[in-house]
Structure formats: C-alpha cells, structure tokens
Amino acid sequence: MPADIAAFPGPAPVAVSPRRRHGAQIPGWVSWSLAGPSVVLLVLLMLLPIAAIVLLSFTDYRFGALEVSFVGLDNYVDLNSDRAFWRALGNTFTYVAMVVPASVFLGLLLAVLINGLTRGRKIYQLIFFLPVTATLVAMATVWKYLLHGTIGPFNLLLKSWGLPAIDFFSDPDLVLGGLALINIWSLAGFNMVLFIAGLTAIPEELYDAASVDGMENPLDRFFSVTLPLLGPTTMFVIITSTITAFKVFDTVAVITRGGPRRGASDVLLYTTYLEGFTYFRMGSAAAMTVVFLAIIMIFAFLQARVLDRKVHY
Amino acid sequence: MSAKVELENIEKSYGATQTLRSASLTIEAGEFMTLVGPSGCGKSTLLRIMAGLQPQSAGEIRIDGTSVDHLRPRERDIAMVFQSYALYPHMSVEQNIGTPLRVRRLPTAVRLPVLGRLVPGQRTARREIQEAVREVADQVEIGHLLPRKPAALSGGQRQRVALARAIIRNPKVFLMDEPLSNLDARLRVTMRGEITSLHRRLGATFIYVTHDQTEAMTMSDRVAVMMDGEIVQCASPQELYTNPQDLRVARFIGSPEINVVSTEETARWTGQPLPDGIAHIAFRPEAIDFTPKSAGIGVDARLLRHELLGHDVLVFLQTDQGTEVTGRIPAAQWSGLAVADGQIAFTLRPEALLAFDPSGKRAPLPFSPDGMMPADRMLSHAS
Known part of the structure; x- marks a missing residue:
C-alpha cells in the first residue's frame, strides 16, 4: 500500500451542542457499534495471530507437547549462534537481490513494449500474465524438468550447440540463480500489469508537450516523461516484489529441499518450516517468523521512506 | 519574429469519418488568428496538424513560404500551449520552463538523470538557460514560484508557467489550444487581456483555438469560424457579427x-x-x-x-x-x-x-x- 495514504484524522471537535445534529454528528455508541464488528475481526484475524507468534517465540513449546514454559530470549540467542539460520538468511538476501531488480526491470520493459503496440496488446498481456495465475508448485515441477541436468530440454539444447551443460539444481553455486529465474519468470508478468496500469495513467498531452519542446528521441522521452511519471508505480512494484521474493518457499520445497548438499538453497521460510513442522520446535520456529516479519517490515518501511521522497510530485 | 502560416486544402480522416474537409487559411505574419467553433468541428485537430503532432491526410502547410509537412514539431519553430497546460509534474517550475532550451542546447548525455551532472563543460550553458528562465518568468510574473512543483500552483499560475515555457524559445508561431478553458470566469477575463498584450509585445503569429466566442471576438485580429470540419468564414470579429456569410456563423456568433x-x-x-x-x-x-x-x-x-x-x-x-x-x-x-x-x-x-x-x-x-x-x-x- 502506498505510504502516502494517511490515517483519517478523526472527527474534528464540534462546538454545537450534541442535541442539534445536522446529519454528520453521530453519538459515540452508534459509531462504536457500527465499527465494532470490523474491529473485532481485525483483532481476531490480523493482530492476534501475530501476537500469538511473538508470544510463542518466548517459549519452548514443542508441537504436541502438554506443557509450556517461558524461556525468555533463549530462542533468539540460539538463533544467533545457529549457522543454518544465518546461512538461510544470507541465501534469502542473495535471492531477493537477484529477483527484485530483474523482475522489476523485466516487468517495466514488457509494459513499455506492449504499451507501444498498436494491435495485439491484450494477447501479449494475457500471455505474460499467465505465470501469475499458475500455481507455483505445479510450475516448479515443470521447471525442474526443463532445467534438469541430463534430460532437461534446456541442457539438451546447450549440448546440441556444443556448449557445456548447466545443472542448476545440483550445483550449489547455481541453485539460487535457478530458483530466482523461476520467480522472475512468474513475477515479471505481474509487475508488467502494474506498470501498464501506471503507463495508461500518463496523460497523452505530456508526450505532445515533449514533442513540441523538442524531445523526439524515444530514450529521451522515456527518461524525461515516462520513468519519472511511473515513479509511484515503481515504488509500489519494488515493495511488493521484495515482499514476494522474501517469501520464497514453494520452489525450494518442491525442487531442491534446501539442497544440493547441506543448505545451498536453504531460505528463511523453508528453514522455519523445517524447524516447526519437521523438528516440531515451535518456539524456535516462531522466533524465526518474528525475525522474518521484522525484516520485511523494516524493508517496506525503508523503501517507502526513501522512495516516497523521490517519486512523488 | 513572426511568420506567415498558410494552410492549403488540409484534410484529415480517421477511417471513414472525415474530421477536416479541405480547410484553407492564410494567417499573416504577426496576426492573432482564432479558430472558433463548436466542439467536434475539427479546430483542435487542425491546430495539432499545424504543430506536427498529427499528420494530415491531404493538403499542405507552409510556414514563411516553405512547406513544413515533412518536419517534426521540434523543427517547425512553433510553441504550443495546451488546454491541460501539460506541465511535467515531477519538475519544478524552473525546470519546466527551461525544458525547451535544455533539450536544444544540452546534448542527450548531459540531460540524463543523475549521471548527466557529471559530464564536464555544461556550466555556461546551464547558467544561460537559468538566466533565460528567470527573464521569461518575470515577464509573466511568476519569478517567485520557480522552485515550486506544478502541483503546488493555482490554475492561473500553471497557465503562466505554460506560457513561459512557450515564450522562452522565442518561436515565430504560437499555437494555443483552449488555454483558458480550465480557468474560472474572472481569471479568464484577466488572462485574455494578458495574452493579447503578450501578442503585441512579442509580435509573433498567434493561432488560438477556442469554443468560446467571447474569447474569439475580444482577442483576435481575425476569426475563422469552423463548422463540421470546414472553415465557414474568416473575417474580423466585427465583420463576423454584422455581416455573417452563413446562417451557422450568424447563429454561433453573438449572445x-x-x-x-x-x-x-x-x-x-x-x-x-x-x-x-x-x-x-x-x-x-x-x-x-x-x-x-x-x-x-x-x-x-x-x-x-x-x-x-x-x-x-x-x-x-x-x-x-x-x-x-x-x-x-x-x-x-x-x-x-x-x-x-x-x-x-x-x-x-x-x-x-x-x-x-x-x-x-x-x-x-x-x-x-x-x-x-x-x-x-x-x-x-x-x-
């Protein structure tokens, strides 16, 4: 959500006596009872689960255990000395650093190219949006086959050209790149749709003005008009892409299971999942989840603060 | 600095619909010519064709006797003011006004965001542009608004920025597409006077499109009344009023x-x-x-x-x-x-x-x- 949507400032103090109501004045109990149901739902569905996770992270709760005791910050201290956790964290950051720039850039490129078409816009949009609608677990299986080291068509093609095969999912140095590729593929179409929406909002007269002002070079027009006016869209796309990339899980779970070798593609959510649902250490998993939430919030906040100042006019 | 603009049998059709049928008009150098007509009569299309923003289907446009049909907007030595002002919302007033000069005087590499500042040998050019901006901004009385963004300006101030951006390059021909229609009634009267005095001061050819007969009658040397893609009559405002050559003109002019x-x-x-x-x-x-x-x-x-x-x-x-x-x-x-x-x-x-x-x-x-x-x-x- 764009950071410029400010909270509603609340009812202004009114000097008139409460008995003289001119439509807008509503007694407190009426407003509260009207807002009540949604407040309850918000607390129950949004805030309570998060609070429960935070609470859980201070306990030694094990899945199915009958008793629970508070252990304070022990879980966090353990995380700090857990090499697997740090590796997962590092891998996640590397992964995000590959996925976000590539998917944002590719989405923008596709949007600009498709927007410039005189015909066939709809069909191209549809095609590039398809990966977004496909379930990633199913598509991951397809990608696993496509990029397979020996039977995958990608490598057969390389071999037919006399090039060495690239086995993404069994080379520890390449596995993150291979996974990132799949996410870029699925995210670019989504970003494209957002960018196209941003492009259609740019008034045509601005391009006319640019022509009269002497900007004829398409690159010139792109950097002087299109890109600056896409600023708010770009900010939104970067933030959502970052969050999506941080949440990588299904491809890792389906294709690599954190492998090859111990932990070459371990990512934060996968490690959390293992911790909680394979080793049943819920307290530790909860601590990881809290760390994960904190990272995403810090990122979204920083990006919103830094970018907001640059992109708004 | 002014130029004669000649339109000869300009036609424009979109598929089967013809929006302009053989429009011919000669605008003398330094003249204030207004194209007026009900909406959909093709006046804005004609103006955009003169600007080079749209190609005509047939006919020829000459500026100062030479055909400009093959020239892009930037090579036609025209400036245009748009109905929505078309200011770049991300640029300050100063950058907005300076754009036509920056585009022409600074090479592309220098104008790139961030990196452009690092290219050496642009200081003099930038200072000259800055001075020119300051001068035209003072002419239209917005000198104190230079650091602001368009969003922080009132409609009248935005209109002045748009005018300044047109003036700065000192073009021979000004094209104005309903520049006052987004302003409130009072401001419109003031701006009417300012645009006519601007025309007198600059001495350039002004071609002004409006659907408002009051603007047409009060500002122009001559008025061309357009109906259904044709120029029905072109004459002085007084002549149009007392001696209309077509019933549609007689009905359109006068209230x-x-x-x-x-x-x-x-x-x-x-x-x-x-x-x-x-x-x-x-x-x-x-x-x-x-x-x-x-x-x-x-x-x-x-x-x-x-x-x-x-x-x-x-x-x-x-x-x-x-x-x-x-x-x-x-x-x-x-x-x-x-x-x-x-x-x-x-x-x-x-x-x-x-x-x-x-x-x-x-x-x-x-x-x-x-x-x-x-x-x-x-x-x-x-x-």
Whole structure:
C-alpha cells in the first residue's frame, strides 16, 4: 500500500451542542457499534495471530507437547549462534537481490513494449500474465524438468550447440540463480500489469508537450516523461516484489529441499518450516517468523521512506 | 519574429469519418488568428496538424513560404500551449520552463538523470538557460514560484508557467489550444487581456483555438469560424457579427443568439411575398426597436418575459405566428415602455435584416431602397 495514504484524522471537535445534529454528528455508541464488528475481526484475524507468534517465540513449546514454559530470549540467542539460520538468511538476501531488480526491470520493459503496440496488446498481456495465475508448485515441477541436468530440454539444447551443460539444481553455486529465474519468470508478468496500469495513467498531452519542446528521441522521452511519471508505480512494484521474493518457499520445497548438499538453497521460510513442522520446535520456529516479519517490515518501511521522497510530485 | 502560416486544402480522416474537409487559411505574419467553433468541428485537430503532432491526410502547410509537412514539431519553430497546460509534474517550475532550451542546447548525455551532472563543460550553458528562465518568468510574473512543483500552483499560475515555457524559445508561431478553458470566469477575463498584450509585445503569429466566442471576438485580429470540419468564414470579429456569410456563423456568433424567422412570416409582416432563393431572415436582438412610430417593418408580439442585465434588458417576445424572438434594449428605455395586456409592438429597420438561402448561405436582401418592397409598405405600422 502506498505510504502516502494517511490515517483519517478523526472527527474534528464540534462546538454545537450534541442535541442539534445536522446529519454528520453521530453519538459515540452508534459509531462504536457500527465499527465494532470490523474491529473485532481485525483483532481476531490480523493482530492476534501475530501476537500469538511473538508470544510463542518466548517459549519452548514443542508441537504436541502438554506443557509450556517461558524461556525468555533463549530462542533468539540460539538463533544467533545457529549457522543454518544465518546461512538461510544470507541465501534469502542473495535471492531477493537477484529477483527484485530483474523482475522489476523485466516487468517495466514488457509494459513499455506492449504499451507501444498498436494491435495485439491484450494477447501479449494475457500471455505474460499467465505465470501469475499458475500455481507455483505445479510450475516448479515443470521447471525442474526443463532445467534438469541430463534430460532437461534446456541442457539438451546447450549440448546440441556444443556448449557445456548447466545443472542448476545440483550445483550449489547455481541453485539460487535457478530458483530466482523461476520467480522472475512468474513475477515479471505481474509487475508488467502494474506498470501498464501506471503507463495508461500518463496523460497523452505530456508526450505532445515533449514533442513540441523538442524531445523526439524515444530514450529521451522515456527518461524525461515516462520513468519519472511511473515513479509511484515503481515504488509500489519494488515493495511488493521484495515482499514476494522474501517469501520464497514453494520452489525450494518442491525442487531442491534446501539442497544440493547441506543448505545451498536453504531460505528463511523453508528453514522455519523445517524447524516447526519437521523438528516440531515451535518456539524456535516462531522466533524465526518474528525475525522474518521484522525484516520485511523494516524493508517496506525503508523503501517507502526513501522512495516516497523521490517519486512523488 | 513572426511568420506567415498558410494552410492549403488540409484534410484529415480517421477511417471513414472525415474530421477536416479541405480547410484553407492564410494567417499573416504577426496576426492573432482564432479558430472558433463548436466542439467536434475539427479546430483542435487542425491546430495539432499545424504543430506536427498529427499528420494530415491531404493538403499542405507552409510556414514563411516553405512547406513544413515533412518536419517534426521540434523543427517547425512553433510553441504550443495546451488546454491541460501539460506541465511535467515531477519538475519544478524552473525546470519546466527551461525544458525547451535544455533539450536544444544540452546534448542527450548531459540531460540524463543523475549521471548527466557529471559530464564536464555544461556550466555556461546551464547558467544561460537559468538566466533565460528567470527573464521569461518575470515577464509573466511568476519569478517567485520557480522552485515550486506544478502541483503546488493555482490554475492561473500553471497557465503562466505554460506560457513561459512557450515564450522562452522565442518561436515565430504560437499555437494555443483552449488555454483558458480550465480557468474560472474572472481569471479568464484577466488572462485574455494578458495574452493579447503578450501578442503585441512579442509580435509573433498567434493561432488560438477556442469554443468560446467571447474569447474569439475580444482577442483576435481575425476569426475563422469552423463548422463540421470546414472553415465557414474568416473575417474580423466585427465583420463576423454584422455581416455573417452563413446562417451557422450568424447563429454561433453573438449572445443572445440571432433571431431567425421564416420567409413566410416575414412576408406576413410586410404584406408581400419574398422572392425564391431566400429561406431565412435573421436579425440581431439590437435590431428590435420599441420606439413608437419609428420607421421600419412593424410587428405585433406578446411579451413572454424579460431579463434585467443591469445596463441592458433582454426582452423575450412571441410573434402572432408563434415565433420566439429576443430583443435587447437599454435599461432606461425598458422602464418607459408601455405594455398593454401583454401585447407590445416593435419595428425592424430593413437594413438590419440578413437573408439566407435554403442551404444557409448568405443571400442579397430584397429590401434595398431600389428593391422590390415599396417604401410606403415598409413604413406603415401594422397596428
């Protein structure tokens, strides 16, 4: 959500006596009872689960255990000395650093190219949006086959050209790149749709003005008009892409299971999942989840603060 | 610095629909020419074709005698002001005004965001541009707004920024596409005066598009009235008002609208049939005269209502044949007027009448002194 949507400032103090109501004045109990149901739902569905996770992270709760005791910050201290956790964290950051720039850039490129078409816009949009609608677990299986080291068509093609095969999912140095590729593929179409929406909002007269002002070079027009006016869209796309990339899980779970070798593609959510649902250490998993939430919030906040100042006019 | 602009048989069609059919017009160097017409008449399309933003389907445009059909907007030495102002929202006022100069004087690499600042040898050029911006900003009185973004400006201030951006390059021809239609009524009157004085000061050719006849009448040297993709008449504002060559022009120019009555009714007023080839008789509201015993064609009418406009009074009448006509008289005269039983008589001076043929083209008036109407008939008051 764009950071410029400010909270509603609340009812202004009114000097008139409460008995003289001119439509807008509503007694407190009426407003509260009207807002009540949604407040309850918000607390129950949004805030309570998060609070429960935070609470859980201070306990030694094990899945199915009958008793629970508070252990304070022990879980966090353990995380700090857990090499697997740090590796997962590092891998996640590397992964995000590959996925976000590539998917944002590719989405923008596709949007600009498709927007410039005189015909066939709809069909191209549809095609590039398809990966977004496909379930990633199913598509991951397809990608696993496509990029397979020996039977995958990608490598057969390389071999037919006399090039060495690239086995993404069994080379520890390449596995993150291979996974990132799949996410870029699925995210670019989504970003494209957002960018196209941003492009259609740019008034045509601005391009006319640019022509009269002497900007004829398409690159010139792109950097002087299109890109600056896409600023708010770009900010939104970067933030959502970052969050999506941080949440990588299904491809890792389906294709690599954190492998090859111990932990070459371990990512934060996968490690959390293992911790909680394979080793049943819920307290530790909860601590990881809290760390994960904190990272995403810090990122979204920083990006919103830094970018907001640059992109708004 | 001004140039003559010639349009020769400009046509524009989108598929089967033709928005411009053979528009020809010569705009003299330094002239203030207004294209006026109802929405959809093709005036904005014609302006965009002159700017080079759209190609015409047929015809030729010449600026200073040379054809510009093959030239892009940037090479035509024109500036354009848009209805929505089309200011770059992410740039400050200073950058907005300076854009035409930056684009022309600084190489592309220098204009790239961030990196461009690192390219050496641009300081003098940038300083010159800055000075030029300051100068034109002062001309249109927005010197104190330079660091602001367009979003922080009022409509009138944005309009001035758009004007400054057009002025800065000192072009020979200014094209303006309904520049005042987004402003409130008061500001529109002020800006009207400012644009005309700007025209006088710069001496450039101004081509101004509007749907507002008041703007057309008050600002221009000549007005070209466009209807259905054609230029119906091009003349001075006064000429358009008193001597329209087409019924559509007569109806479009002037407020309240010109009165149009059928020939049959006019024949009843004068007691003599009108010659063939005339279908409509029109006269301006000022032509209606309530002074008793004044010379002219006498008509009996019923008073429907009147509107006091301060200095003037609009009188809405219905003739015995049921045609509604509007008169405009000075307020002083209205107060002395005798209305008996809702009935009122007025006279029309024959020379104030305009005749039009069935296709709406202007036709010679049959009431001329040596014409077919006997003088005593015209003078007799039908009361």
